[in-house]
Amino acid sequence: MKLQILKCHGSGNDFILINEYENILFSEEQRIILSKTFCDRKGILGADGILFFQNSDAADGKMRMFNPDGSEAEMCGNGLRCIGRFACETLDKESVLIETLKGASHVSKHKNIHKSVPAYQAELNTISLNTKEIPILVNSDSLINEPLPALSTDLKLTAVSMPNPHIVSIVQTISDNQLEEIGEKANQLSDWFPEGVNVNFCQILDDGAIFVRTYERGVGLTNSCGSGMSASSLVACLLGHHQFGKSIDVYNRGGLVRCEAREIHQNQYSVFLSGNATFVFNST
Incomplete structure (x- = not known):
């Protein structure tokens, strides 16, 4: 099986992006193995995580992000910008809605912060200070300072x-x-x-x-x-x-x-x- 990958980064936080928009290529067990193998800094590639770009019934696309230890993250802000750019260019849009593990976020092309470096803006909107939702097991509804x-x-x-x-x-x-x-x-x-x-x-x-x-x-x-x-x-x-x-x-x-x-x-x-x-x- 030939696999096409895209190496990308947001603020030095680097990822391997795999396009599964048309077809789901991997089982859940294979995703864990891939993330442990591809993200290994001692291996050929090395990365902070793997991004899977998939189709979505609720948005323009879906992001799934796996850490080097094989665990799946609910959110990845730097990865979301990279997925957002990939989705915008793939779908020929200026702005996209990306489904994540616990919600959906808008990502859009943004004015460059650095000259000639493409910039994107992601909205993180599934935010809570409630300790039960974090979760952190303390005897209070919030933990602030x-x-x-x-x-x-x-x-x-x-x-x-x-x-x-x-x-x-x-x-x-x-x-x-x-x-x-x-x-x-x-x-x-x-x-x-x-x-x-x-x-x-x-x-x-x-x-x-x-x-x-x-x-x-x-x-x-x-x-x-x-x-x-x-x-x-x-x-x-x-x-x-x-x-x-x-x-x-x-x-x-x-x-x-x-x-x-x-x-x-x-x-x-x-x-x-x-x-x-x-x-x-x-x-x-």
Whole structure:
């Protein structure tokens, strides 16, 4: 069987994209094997995840994203931009609706952030601060800028579903060693995080921008995480560091994206994530 793949990335968060729009090519078991094999950095390709682009009865297309450990993610913001670009070009549209594991998101061509680098904007709109929906097993409906002693006595954390689970801590400086330690520990605390969790450190910069570093569930430290940067932008607004409805420059190891968090109604939010959707190469 010959398989055509597209290597792509959003802010250095790299993926292997497989087109299943016309025909479903793989079983669920095969997807797990593929993700473990193709994403292995010691192998031929290496990636932060595999994106499967499929047809959808409810949208223009469907995204399924698998991590290097074989687990499937509910959302992937950087991957969503890449899938969105692929869908727009494949279907000859300026804007598409992409079904995800827990909802649907609009993705559209956007003005370039960097010269000659195609940019796309994705709307993340299935967002909740309810601890049951994240899920995080605590005795409160929300966790906003509070310590979680089982994880850390020093950090204050905010939990949010994007709809994949995230915790965000606003920190003065970002230590990769500390982030990796907290990320690994959090994903071992199944009594607190039964589905695992993505851990984000967010640093407020002098110019009003933020810098975000993420430990991704099922991956580890990555150059960037689209849903993590979106979650961090939302938390920065919730805690008064930024205003809702205004664009935030979000720096990461892979470059720069822009996020705009909006409060639609009380306790209802969306985040618009804009950044590159770069196609690196096609291969068979």
